Amino acid sequence: MRTHELPKAASRVDLEKVLDTAEIIVCCGSGGVGKTTTAAALALRAAERGRRTAVLTIDPARRLAQAMGLDELDNTPRPVAGVDGALDAMMLDMKRTFDEIVLAHAEPAKAEQILANPFYQALSSSFAGTQEYMAMEKLGQLHATGDYDLVVVDTPPTRSALDFLDAPERLTTFLDGRLVKVLLAPAKAGGKAYLRVMSAGFSVFTNAITRIIGASVLQDLSQFVAAMETMFGGFRERAQTTYDLLKRPTTAFVVVAAPERDALREASYFVERLEKEQMPLAGVVLNRVHRSAAPSLTAERALAAAEQLDAGSLTAGLLRVHAERLSLVQREAHLKERFTGAHPDVSLIEVEALAGDVHDLEGLRRVGADLVA
Amino acid sequence: MGDFPAVRLHVVSGKGGTGKTTVAAALALALAHGGRRVLLVEVEERQGIAQLFDTPPLPYQERKVAVAPGGGDVYALAVDTEEALLDYLHMFYKLSPNGLPARTLRRIGAIDFATTIAPGVRDVLLTGKIKEAVTRKDGTRPWYDAVVVDAPPTGRIGRFLNISHEVGGLAKVGPLKAQSDSVMKVLSSKQTAVHLVTLLEEMPVQETRDAVEELTALGLPVGGVVVNMVRSSQLTPAQLRSVEDGTAPQEDVAAGLAAQGLEPGLGTALLAQAADHAERVTLEEQGRDVLAHLGRPTYELPLLSEVDLGALYELAQMLRDQGAA
Numbered sequence: 001m002r003t004h005e006l007p008k009a010a011s012r013v014d015l016e017k018v019l020d021t022a023e024i025i026v027c028c029g030s031g032g033v034g035k036t037t038t039a040a041a042l043a044l045r046a047a048e049r050g051r052r053t054a055v056l057t058i059d060p061a062r063r064l065a066q067a068m069g070l071d072e073l074d075n076t077p078r079p080v081a082g083v084d085g086a087l088d089a090m091m092l093d094m095k096r097t098f099d100e101i102v103l104a105h106a107e108p109a110k111a112e113q114i115l116a117n118p119f120y121q122a123l124s125s126s127f128a129g130t131q132e133y134m135a136m137e138k139l140g141q142l143h144a145t146g147d148y149d150l151v152v153v154d155t156p157p158t159r160s161a162l163d164f165l166d167a168p169e170r171l172t173t174f175l176d177g178r179l180v181k182v183l184l185a186p187a188k189a190g191g192k193a194y195l196r197v198m199s200a201g202f203s204v205f206t207n208a209i210t211r212i213i214g215a216s217v218l219q220d221l222s223q224f225v226a227a228m229e230t231m232f233g234g235f236r237e238r239a240q241t242t243y244d245l246l247k248r249p250t251t252a253f254v255v256v257a258a259p260e261r262d263a264l265r266e267a268s269y270f271v272e273r274l275e276k277e278q279m280p281l282a283g284v285v286l287n288r289v290h291r292s293a294a295p296s297l298t299a300e301r302a303l304a305a306a307e308q309l310d311a312g313s314l315t316a317g318l319l320r321v322h323a324e325r326l327s328l329v330q331r332e333a334h335l336k337e338r339f340t341g342a343h344p345d346v347s348l349i350e351v352e353a354l355a356g357d358v359h360d361l362e363g364l365r366r367v368g369a370d371l372v373a
Numbered sequence: 374m375g376d377f378p379a380v381r382l383h384v385v386s387g388k389g390g391t392g393k394t395t396v397a398a399a400l401a402l403a404l405a406h407g408g409r410r411v412l413l414v415e416v417e418e419r420q421g422i423a424q425l426f427d428t429p430p431l432p433y434q435e436r437k438v439a440v441a442p443g444g445g446d447v448y449a450l451a452v453d454t455e456e457a458l459l460d461y462l463h464m465f466y467k468l469s470p471n472g473l474p475a476r477t478l479r480r481i482g483a484i485d486f487a488t489t490i491a492p493g494v495r496d497v498l499l500t501g502k503i504k505e506a507v508t509r510k511d512g513t514r515p516w517y518d519a520v521v522v523d524a525p526p527t528g529r530i531g532r533f534l535n536i537s538h539e540v541g542g543l544a545k546v547g548p549l550k551a552q553s554d555s556v557m558k559v560l561s562s563k564q565t566a567v568h569l570v571t572l573l574e575e576m577p578v579q580e581t582r583d584a585v586e587e588l589t590a591l592g593l594p595v596g597g598v599v600v601n602m603v604r605s606s607q608l609t610p611a612q613l614r615s616v617e618d619g620t621a622p623q624e625d626v627a628a629g630l631a632a633q634g635l636e637p638g639l640g641t642a643l644l645a646q647a648a649d650h651a652e653r654v655t656l657e658e659q660g661r662d663v664l665a666h667l668g669r670p671t672y673e674l675p676l677l678s679e680v681d682l683g684a685l686y687e688l689a690q691m692l693r694d695q696g697a698a
Contacts, residue, residue, distance in 0.1 A: 031528075262392075262421075263390060314612050314625065314626060318646075320607035355652035355656060
């Protein structure tokens, strides 16, 4: 049924081989393109090909849970029933993951202090970006257990999904920056650090910040930074380790898109970003591609024939449905051509559109088969 | 005028991929109809509005992007968090963006910290800027007749709008708290409506239902539901049923095709294709039922092959015809 063959990208990736050899697969893409389904289908296929696999989703909507037939996903990988192989699934609880890091890296008394700090609580449960960092942290943890041959991760449906790539650099800039020293100053009042930053603009700064956010907030923030300080080195190191892990040839990034203008524009952004960071991009999965069952009958011919028939007849209706389908197929082909034109070296893997959503393993298997076809 | 006469702040959310930016832009045009002044705000730094209106990337500045039928003006603004913070410091603390305190804040990384790392501050700044535009005055009357926001997707909309909760944990008193309270007051007032854009597909419909529940629980006013990219069927309900259950008269189809000089054997392929189509139509009907039960005004917009400026005007007119504006 594959129709309207397009000039294939220069090097078409063999996804089956990726599934058999990769240790980490990261799926990224904009929302509403079937990213979670793709991640689950890849993981299921890898598991059924004999690899011990874990799939990690951080999407708050419980889509993967539904697809995997699990009622609840918590922060621990749980075996998925009905799989002919070993597949565990989990949904990221970012607060819990963050808490675990704090408990593992800080003295018990200090850990208590951090966990109770309002800044920490807000940071760990609602800060946009924490999710990405914690997903990569969890990915690192799962990979490090040695329990899995392959870990598949689904990322949040935003551009910030790749913010974790900036994490090492951003943390370093921040931690080595003067802001931390300034914020630490009240806690170390009288110390040398305080005197050093006291100079240029410091009093102006504290005055400004106190006016803007209020003295009590500044105090909480200062305490938070002081308590976290002991862990900072560890954070930076972990971020760097994850970054290096992602860059290894055993990692494969899969950008997920749909043949729609906006989704492909986002896919371009992800592809360019990954190329810039020299991250191993396996290819772009294009979900929801429409195909026609009768590609030889042109839309024009079908419509002309429908005109001649009784307008209300079934045959005329079928011909019109066909014409609509073909124009959709052509529109999608045009968008695909534009994308391949801009990224000639990126493999495009097409998955046919289904009428309904995938909610069971059988559906995931079909998607998995289509992914490697 | 329209179903939301008292509303001046229209927040448009929806699952990713449902076309919420397009709907927000069309709604802005619809609201501007007849000589009104409307601001369309983008908060996700994607420059989606500039692409829709075919203009260069928007700066952090309100700029006219379109003229509505009857002489109304649509202005657009892409809110940049850092600029919004400097703007805020300037407005409330008279700190010039190029003055020493602002420069010091920038140099030591405080601006970067506040806009990217400090929890909640980003959303307070974005919603704060929106609130400022809503409450701005031109003499005694509002500067803008309406403000339309292309908001974050449904998965994050509750958190984005419920800023007092985010900030509440951090600041019980003080200027940050006061600011977030005043923003929250506008967001939860009768002046505001959160519209949800969906497709007639399972996941978007489900997320719309979840969003209505979440927003209602948070005390945020839910507006209408916009069903986007609706396709009408070329087959009658009876034909769809016959195609779906396999009772369609294959011989008639083959004969019809032959009469037009087409290969009769194509009938099987066309019927299979139509069965797939019929399954989709059935799922869409189920989606419509779920949405109808939400009890919100619902508007439908058709699937367009290309969303260009002309199409935006068409969509705007459809929203007006259906009473959304």
